[in-house]
Amino acid sequence: MxxxxxxxxxxxxxxxxxxxxxxxxxxxxxxxxxxxxxxxxxxxxxxxxxxxxxxxxxxxxxxxxxxxxxxxxxxxxxxxxxxxxxxxxxxxxxxxxxxxxxxxxxxxxxxxxxxxxxxxxxxxxxxxxxxxxxxxxxxxxxxxxxxxxxxxxxxxxxxxxxxxxxxxxxxxxxxxxxxxxAWSQNDRAEAEARRQLASGGVQGADVRAYTTMFQPWLRRVVVREQNGLRVGFISTWAPTQITWTCFRSPQHPALDQVMTTSAAQVLAWFADGQVWPSLREDGQGRTIVRLTDLRYGFPGPTLAGWWGVEVTLDQNGAATDAVRIRIPSGASRDAFAALYRAGAGDVASLYQLAGSAEGPPHVSTCEMNALGPMQPGPSG
Structure with missing residues (x-):
């Protein structure tokens, strides 16, 4: 605290x-x-x-x-x-x-x-x-x-x-x-998320709920499926259909090597295994692997996490550098009020607040009212 x-x-x-x-x-x-x-x-x-x-x-x-x-x-x-x-x-x-x-x-x-x-x-x-x-x-x-x-x-x-x-x-x-x-609200959020997923045909996923900020009712829900990830938010005060954002698991031959670096292992231990990778090229033949802590984040640039590490792979796929990062949220002065509105059931206010802010890379948006199996999205 x-x-x-x-x-x-x-x-x-x-x-x-x-x-x-x-x-x-x-x-x-x-x-x-x-x-x-x-x-x-x-x-x-x-x-x-x-x-x-x-x-x-x-x-x-x-x-x-x-x-x-x-x-x-x-x-x-x-x-x-x-x-x-x-x-x-x-x-x-x-x-x-x-x-x-x-x-x-x-x-x-x-x-x-x-x-x-x-x-x-x-x-x-x-x-x-x-x-x-x-x-x-x-x-x-x-x-x-x-x-x-x-x-x-x-x-x-x-x-x-x-x-x-x-x-x-x-x-x-x-x-x-x-x-x-407040702890009971986390169980309630996970139970409601599982119910909604089951009604959409998603079974056997790993569902975890986490706190957000300032009050106990708004929960961040992270769902791991075989081929990707869903992230959404729910109010336990007034539950509504969860708006999911889907991430497709990136494929890269050096990902396993990245996860063996000391920086990645410390983050994975710290985040209780809730780490998500995304990849981008830097224009110099190098690959940047970003690993973020999935337990924290809001719609917008931090949807996949507020912080994490970035590991640089050279042209041969070898890890050459690792740095700790914090991702700017882009939150405005209205963020505080939006959080309380979302906790009271108006979860859409979080997405409205994010507006046209640039989101995390490699994301596809799931249909809000038709939760089916993970839809293919862009790979890393």
Missing amino acids: DTLTQIALGAAVGQAAGYKRLGRSALALGALGGVIPDLDVFAAAALGPFAEWRFHRGITHSLIFGPLMGPVLGYALWRTFRRWRPMSRCADIDGRDPMIAVMVLALITHPLLDLFTTYGTQLLAPFSDARFSLPAIPIIDPSYTIILLAAVAFGIVGRKRWLAPAAAGIALTLSSAYLFY
């Missing part, structure tokens, strides 16, 4: 667990614990262009990080208060255990929240690099964040401060229920 939300979650956890003993300092300590795991981005930034995918949400997002580091950080903070703020409530001998508890809980709840996003989290690091993900809410979800911020605001400025722990507990309960509600 975004940094603000993680700070709010940590502060709410601190408010619930340590307010009675530590007062408002518990919120600050929880907020600190809530942001610490994401400091791994600074280390990843120094390790190369693909390091963020490889190392962000790694060991600092493991289930063992909180139980191991929480007591160390909590005790160190308590000792700091004892030395520099001896009159503080946090410096009292009875403040040590609550400080440790707040830090442990804040460090644990951070990766548990990230688990409910599409991005994926290495909960078992360093023993396994498996990424776990429950596509429930987007990286930024105002509804979830506001619930926590309301409780934190009560803890800071509320007059009846003895109610602060209860307010935080209620907010944590409601926000957790929201996570599971």
